[in-house]
Amino acid sequence: MAVQTMAKALNDGLRAAMERDPKVLIMGEDVGRLGGVFRITDGLQKDFGEQRVLDTPLSESGIIGAAVGLAVRGFRPVCEIQFDGFVFPGYDQIVSQLAKLRYRSQGRVPMPVVVRIPFGGGIGAVEHHSESPESLFAHVAGLKVVACSNAADAHAMIQQAILSDDPVIFFEPKRRYWEKAEVGTDLAAAPPLHSARVVRPGSSLTIATYGPMVRTCLDAATAAVDDGHDIEVIDLRTLSPLDLGPVADSVRRTGRLVVVSEAPGESSVSSEVAARVQQECFFSLEAPVLRVTGFDTPYPPSRLEDDFLPDLDRVLDAVDRSMAW
Amino acid sequence: MAVQTMAKALNDGLRAAMERDPKVLIMGEDVGRLGGVFRITDGLQKDFGEQRVLDTPLSESGIIGAAVGLAVRGFRPVCEIQFDGFVFPGYDQIVSQLAKLRYRSQGRVPMPVVVRIPFGGGIGAVEHHSESPESLFAHVAGLKVVACSNAADAHAMIQQAILSDDPVIFFEPKRRYWEKAEVGTDLAAAPPLHSARVVRPGSSLTIATYGPMVRTCLDAATAAVDDGHDIEVIDLRTLSPLDLGPVADSVRRTGRLVVVSEAPGESSVSSEVAARVQQECFFSLEAPVLRVTGFDTPYPPSRLEDDFLPDLDRVLDAVDRSMAW
């Protein structure tokens, strides 16, 4: 147990995975000597060499496409996409090869590839550096999609993702990279990768959220105590497949659900959660499932991101609306 | 008024748009001399020349990326993507440039580009030729997404899409290309592009669907008459923005909604419809919104597509479940 930033926890997790299995490779733009623009791979090239930590040419289709080939060869590549908005040149390889090769070959060609993507806003960046494209992966069959929200989870989840024989799109909330938490090292003690978790129990309303918004929602839950609301917060952690059991259980108790996400809401993971919960908990719901999300607009200039991103107040506003239904 | 196949109606619509405005260009793989693999652009290169109907090099990023540049120059390109599964090499240009240039430039750089995509299954094709990727566009702010379901709509909608100053991703249900309908030529008489339409009025349950499934749902509605169900079928037509007014109105009357789509349901347009209707019609719903969709798997080998694709029986099964709630 040690108190670590999420950045360090990920770095340690990667290191542990590389020590565990010589077939684990890290590849991406600037991941080597520089240690990545967020320093998540700091020191790994120095310790594991240029053949296991690859500073690649500047091409995302290349990163994913080569990782697919390396996986065919028996490697377990961990790709870094530098920022959320730059995954799209690699999207074709993700959708057409990474997601489908196992199915195409009926299991003969496994694809144990992890694609790490720092995502979300709140860091005052220029265009394409603050997006939340997770729904564009959750919709694609053959991919697994997860998002960590804190250092402890990050440490375990990255290792679990690397151990998984499925392709995992691994979203890291970049604005939480420098937040600290107690990080355990016993991987066996960690919850399964594809499990949601109640991070704050409560009885009056359920919030389902993930990634950077977990912290925001926990803060909102704390603030809501003053208003007499006892909010249960669930960190979804896995976005595809969703682990809706804990959410449905919770809603059956609270009767109310607010889904919170930075991504635009339209045709998204938050839509899916709402669509499924209204079906599974139809008779338990005392109010419709409400959503607090980014707007259905491109990410705005960063001076406006505090307006664009759901914050404590917008979450509480939805809580009030739900409670008042 | 004439009875036409959807293929011919689209061809006529494209021709009318090209006659109307010399800035309209058609570009894509094999769209010229061959007239496209589905012959939608048949004869257009012969009549308008190689400078207005471009047989392009084999590269989808090129098709979209060049169309973006041509639009900057004042052209109105209509791109054809040969099959649904081949749009992904062009996805980056769609998401990063086509969808965002207007917003980035605050309206100074308009993007009047249409991307035509034959979509969906049911034609016994090999992998990548039967997909329904519309949700991957509906989630992207800055794009408009529509799907036609019949020849008459196709004829009007393709012209309206070309007249629109916004980028429109235009989905054509390829297995309906050869179905016939009365096609009018008066564009002014056509409903607005971004409007849903009740294609069969009814009182006991609402079905919201689009594209190839409209025909299937109409057939189901006819079959359900024998069971005493009077089903209202709504053709969504526009997937982004959704025109949910007619759906909500209908559900307020019927109390029941089934959403039908070929695409996998996870984090999709069908999720969005369910999520919004449960919110807007919370007190009207007598049963949860149910969905009948493709499974959350890759598109299977074509001998299994009749199992994969929602059909009349699966729709009726959902109707029964909804009615029995």
Place this chain on the structure above:
Amino acid sequence: MEEPQAWVPSDPRSRPSHDQVVAGLKGIDEGGPELVQLLTPEGERTADRRFDSYAADVGVEELKALYRDMVLVRRADREGNALQRQGELGIWVPLLGQEAAQVGSGRALRPQDMAFPSYREHGVAWCRGIDPTELLGIFRGTDHGGWDAAATGFHPYTIVIGNQCLNATGYAMGQRFESRVGDPETGEATICYFGDGATSQGDVHEGFVWAAAYDAPLVFFCQNNQWAISVPLTRQTRVPLYQRARGYGFPGVRVDGNDVLACLAVTRWALEECRTGNGPVLIEAFTYRMDSHTTSDDATRYRLADEVELWKLKDPIERVRVNLVRSLGVGQDFFDGVEAESDALAVRLREFCRAMPNPGPERIFSQVYADPSPQVEAQRDEYLAYHASFTGEA
């Protein structure tokens, strides 16, 4: 000041390039002086200083074997076409005319090598020991590719144009990382197949960049069959495709793709370069798609019969037959034997195809994930129960 003239794009098919000659009604590209050839269309062995030695071991038996390969591969291909016409297959992708490019390169491979095909490489599949029956599932719609890629050294077919070039690059990087490169005999190499149209895709370029950057033991094998469906080569490039390699700093060679010996020799050389650490290499096999793009296509809509007729004179099989008969004195028995064998193959294919069962609906849900997704499993269980309710198996 003069008004600039309107730009009318010339018909790319009528634009003669420096390495075209005019024969009959229209220009046919002969491949240019840089074309490596060891066996002329007339069946005569020619000398090539650079590549001769790579076919030096091909005596009469070896040439007979190549001939047999090509005849059987063609026969299987024609049977595929016929099965589609009879409604047994949804589609067939013919390789007619490309037998030499595929068999020549395929026979240059060693067991330790890996091949990444596109969707037309039935002849390479044959050389990798994949029975033609194993290809049928894709085209019948019963599977997405059934063979064992690792065991055969033959990756699943890739349909999205260009994707496999990066996948092959990654694989070859892995051969490098695993220190399987160095020895000219046991060293490993990878070969990647793609078409002339594919060269326009970003992925092919990125494959070139990456393979060069990581010294990948990878042979890029471009079958330039002059057409990408209806789009002629001139729409994709101004210069011969093998010259692309120059811009990346690795060698590019144009070989007569209808000459099985030249394809064998040049590919062996290229693989040896890779095995010994001098990869990557680009080979452009200059050939022709004699049939339509697929059985869904009608090539008469966009190309002239003359062109096809002229290419018939360069048939890859016929020139070997002529050489075997005229120069090597092979008698009719041999040819009859191969013919009989090919008849038997056709019958076997046909019978196999007609007997192929449809998969059950559980196949929809199988192997989507290694660790099954509860969501997909629930959908499977629900659908199978629903399905059984119809068939009375509930």
Place this chain on the structure above:
Amino acid sequence: MEEPQAWVPSDPRSRPSHDQVVAGLKGIDEGGPELVQLLTPEGERTADRRFDSYAADVGVEELKALYRDMVLVRRADREGNALQRQGELGIWVPLLGQEAAQVGSGRALRPQDMAFPSYREHGVAWCRGIDPTELLGIFRGTDHGGWDAAATGFHPYTIVIGNQCLNATGYAMGQRFESRVGDPETGEATICYFGDGATSQGDVHEGFVWAAAYDAPLVFFCQNNQWAISVPLTRQTRVPLYQRARGYGFPGVRVDGNDVLACLAVTRWALEECRTGNGPVLIEAFTYRMDSHTTSDDATRYRLADEVELWKLKDPIERVRVNLVRSLGVGQDFFDGVEAESDALAVRLREFCRAMPNPGPERIFSQVYADPSPQVEAQRDEYLAYHASFTGEA
């Protein structure tokens, strides 16, 4: 049989290429014999048979103007860096060292031409008449690019690496389709800027393919500043980048990117080629990124100070100053004047920046679509009402 040796990739930075010389502690790439130069780092005019005539009109006044451009552009750039350090900007992307490449090429453009920048082309923006204050919004986070692209002939900055190469190709195709090509004076051309790292992206390749296929009047202008963030040129290519053009059948030229005269001349030539219908053309401007990649980057983590020191000797401004003083007898007054002007510019930039207002929240929802989306409008109305409830404007 020997076990093959493990492949250890050599440090690309230490791998000397054929056109490198060893100077001091490590090899510095001098650009090779193919480098076009008209003004040496020592400030001496040199002759170039092919390109001389394209700078023949540059007398003392013209050279002074180029000098002034570069000094002002550098000053604006340094002020951008400073403003970021002071917290006024979220980030700044410095062009330090690339003034000659940008001003030389930018001044070669005519009003009728169009430029597609990446994100570092502040010097080209300057030449297109865009006031440096107009660039600040992007980096301050108040807009995504505020200038009028059509009026200035300067497209919005493109951040996704390589995208603009295809957009520029489409635009240039449009110039061709509109018959604006032909006349060496009034003909139109397009120029597209991108970096050495960008050359690995598929979009750049597809831009090359398309521009060649459609004879687009397009100058691909690659500023090879030796680094893509921390990744050195040798990771992207084995051969000089200008040689890529060969594989596509159009000319490629390597110019000394720190020589404003050579950049001007070569770009004028390339634009003329395009204007008259002989496009596309690739120019590789061989230069160096003297600062970190952005203000968020720390270049000392991955490159040696020596390298930067050696490139300082090739400073693009200094060589012009020396030439003006030594060969053209320009007096101190001129330099003092430019200095004063640049001080004033810095002050103006600083003051403008500090006074820049934040946009209101309605900006989030504006111009997402031409025909407003009811969905976005509803979200706007709801949010603005909610927002007003806090500020008491409800």
